[in-house]
Amino acid sequence: MSERILSVLVEDKPGVLARVSSTISRRGFNINSLSVGPTNIEGRSKMTIVTELDAVEQVKKQLNKLVNVIKIVELDPNMTIETEVLLLKVSINKESQTSVIEKASLSNATSVDVGQDFAIFELTGSSKELDKFEALMKPFGIIEMVRGGRIALQSNL
Template sequence: MKKHTIVALVQDRPGVLTRVAGLIRRRGYNIESLAVGHSEQPEISRLTLVIESDHVEQVVKQLYRLIEVIKVSDVTDDPIVEREMVVLKLHAPSSVRHEIVSMSGVFEAKIVDVGASTMIVEMTGTPSKVENFIEVVRGYGIKEMMRTGRIAMVRGARGHNASEYVENANGSGVVPTLN
C-alpha cells in the first residue's frame, strides 16, 4: 500500500482531532503519523496526516463529510517541503560524547541537554534524513525517543491558505468558542 501525505485545514473546535482520527480508524485506514497545530489564522488548525491506503480518494471524501473540515488534499505527488523533528535521549558516557557531538554536526542536529551519562539531541529534517540520523546514533544506545510526525507545505503560490476560509463578518451575535 502506498503512503500518502494529506494536509487538512479544520475549524479549531473541541473534539475535531477525535473526529478526524476516529473517522480514519472506522473506515479501516491506518494513521502512520498525525501532526496538529495552529495555522496562520487563530480559529483554524492545520493537520498533516500520513496514511497507508490504496483508496486515498475515499479518505479525502470521507474527511470532507466532517462539518469542521474545511480543506483536505493529498499532497503526496505535489512539490512539497516535508519536515519532522526528533528528540533523542542517548546513552552518552564521556568517552563517546565527542563522537556524538561531531555526528550531530554532520546532521545539523543540536545538543540540547547534557547529563551525567546522557545527552538529549534535537534534529529536524526530511523524514528520510531523520530516519538516517536515528540509525546512525542507534549504536550509542537510545534511552528515549520522541518523533513529532510529519508536517508538510506545498511550495510556491499554491497551497492551503487558511485566511481564505475565514468568514469576514460574524453578525453581532455570539459566535461561541464551543469549548
C-alpha cells in the first residue's frame, strides 16, 4: 500500500489535536506520522498526517466533519517536499569516536552536543534518510532518539 499524506488546516483552538486524534482512533484508522505546528496565518495550525490507508477518503470526510477543521488537502507525493527532523544521542568512546563522527558527517548530520561518552546529532531529511542514519548509528549504541514527525508542502499548486 502506498502512503498518503494529508495536510490539514485547523483552527488553533484548545482540544483540536485531541479531536483529530480521537476521530482517527475512533474510526479505527492507523497513522504512520502526525505532526502539528503553527502556520503563517494567525489562529491557524497545520497538521501533517501520513497514513497508508485505502480508506483515506473516509478519514478525510470524518475529519472534515470536525468544526475546527478548515481544510484538508491530500498531497501528491510526486510534487511534495517532505522532511522530518531527528535528534539522536549515541554513546562514544576512544575507539568509536572517529568512526561515529565520520559516519555522521557523511550523512550530513550536525553534531549539536558532545560529552565525555556521548554525542547528540541532529539530522533533517526524508524519513528514509533518517532510518538509514539510525541504522548506521545502531552498532555504536543509541542511548536515546526522537523524531519530530513528518511535515510536507506541495511544491507547485
